[in-house]
Amino acid sequence: MNEEQRLLFAIAATYLRRKRKRRSVWIHGTIRARSQHGEYHRLVQELRLDEVRFQQYFRLDRTQFDVLLRRVGPLIAKENTNYRRAISPGERLAICLRFLATGDSYRTIAFSYRVGHSTVAGIVAEVAKAIWDSLVEEYMPVPTTEDWREIAAEFYHRWNFPNCVGSIDGKHVVIQAPNNSGSLFYNYKGTYSIVLLAVVDAKYCFRIIDVGSYGKSSDGGTLANSPFGNALRRVTLGLPEDTLLPGAEHLGPQPYVFVADEAFPLRRDLMRPFPGTTLPSRHRVFNYRLSRARLTVENAFGILAAQWRMYRRVIGISPSNAETCVKATCVLHNFLRRTTRAVSYVGDGEASGLHDISQVGSNNAAREAMRVRETLVNYFSAEGAVPWQPQA
Template structure:
């Protein structure tokens, strides 16, 4: 054998050995030894089973009671289950649901969740989008279907009884859901607060339940622009929302039939079915009372956002998710919010302020001019006159 042949064989051997070393380093473990102990030491197999013995701690951990967890698992279990293979046993539907709920309840990073449950980070990154999608698909028809005409009428009765605003079918507002800046997105998600976000536009009823939501609008877009581009906004403009027919205000037959309306803040346009405050600082008494009554009814959507962020702490952090996955998580928490409110007994709420003390509204400042239709202006003036006459309540005198 010549020297050249020996040199060639030696070079091939070294190349083969180098490739084997890199392959061994890359595929060192089929499953990491730490993850192999998930049944012995994982959070689901130990802590969760202990929490089942204390329902209050279980609820603080998952935001659901044990009974609600089992109810939700029964609804989504078939969608999130996976088959065992010859190589490994699949993660159970209950553990998948636990991983997802824990992420929504804390907003912790996928790595933190993975270490707690002793599963892979990539596994968590696959479980969360799949489970939130299943939650939305399985619950939306029962807990957040678009209201029918009769349901809109029932919502209006709730606003009249609890918030003293007749013919109101919901409160509308937008919430910025903060994200870590998406790659290559430019300024699309950059909002006026200096953060990056997608927008949750919501219509909330008198009992703090979300009735219609639109998620995914760019953070740079105004609330009015989000409304205009949403399916709800288009249906409201075209009159296809199946709102009840115009009705007389209670005790004010002489004012004629009035439309059913939604209440919103000054970021939204004035329309026949969408009421916003009167602009300016120097207002007549009728207009100041109208602004107060509208703001009081509109607070339900602000309160609903507060409850949502308190239950699901992912809203307290900048989510490190792609916008499409963040949108799925937001939709899941909204439908879970309704699921919890409709399956948890709540104390009765007073329909009016009984102590007669009302804080005056702060000045709203100068608002942008709005070329509203004459009909919308007429409806707002009618409500303003009604609240100071037939629709007055004793405690509004302090406004």
């Protein structure tokens, strides 16, 4: 660079510096008063005196909030600087939980807590990841062979479906259309979404989740492209060996299976209902018994959306941050299910009538998968029958 070029560069740099808008204040007055008037320092501290309202505000009671804070605190703590005092781990956790519980915009939460909206964006992403990292090993570990056996025992005890190790379904999480994404996130419902694929046990807890598939993907396609689907195809999930159905030794050992709706393929280890509306009685009974067991995943999604209202809104953040928040709510769901004293199991007990199964196209199911399904049909019509299943 010669002398003339250096001079032109210096002139241009000086011009740009002068043109750049200067901050009127380093910290806005409303933010400076956070410790006196911010929602965490006023309202939240008052709510600690009222257990019910505290739980309504955060979806966690005081004990659960404090336990969670002890877990994530070391991961989200920041150091004070010469310029400003760091936001405490408790306040950072409160901001994140409030976003998950309401789905309010970053700017709305920023005004309530008297912080910058960009600060809220950073806090939500960081704390949601910390929640997942700190809870997943205890509250959503990869099931072992013994875990699969325990899940199957619970399904048989609560839902009268033997050898069932989980209920599978996908949920579209509506997000704001990402820039330059085309139709990748556009789903059949006419919204933009990422997909939450979940395996749920008999107690409505998430055992395996896969988050982030494009909204345009079908449930079957999402399963096929997920790590869980790959493990299912490669027989590396650690499922127990085939075992006898209760009271039906003559049928021989049968595989452990997942249950799903008609959007998923029929496999030896994945049962779906019979297609069609005009079915023999035996097939209708099978569809009812399968649908009854499959309701666990539907109920889990309903509980999840009722607790964390971000699912009731269009999530206006990037797909990657939305994925992080979804994972955080799923592991928090398990945390709450296992640490709340009184938990009700929707759907336990006798059911009334057969569930209507919508008509679907035929599939190329393997003979072995069809044999397993037919064996379950025979079982539900004989040794495994329950008193209320003939009701139409």
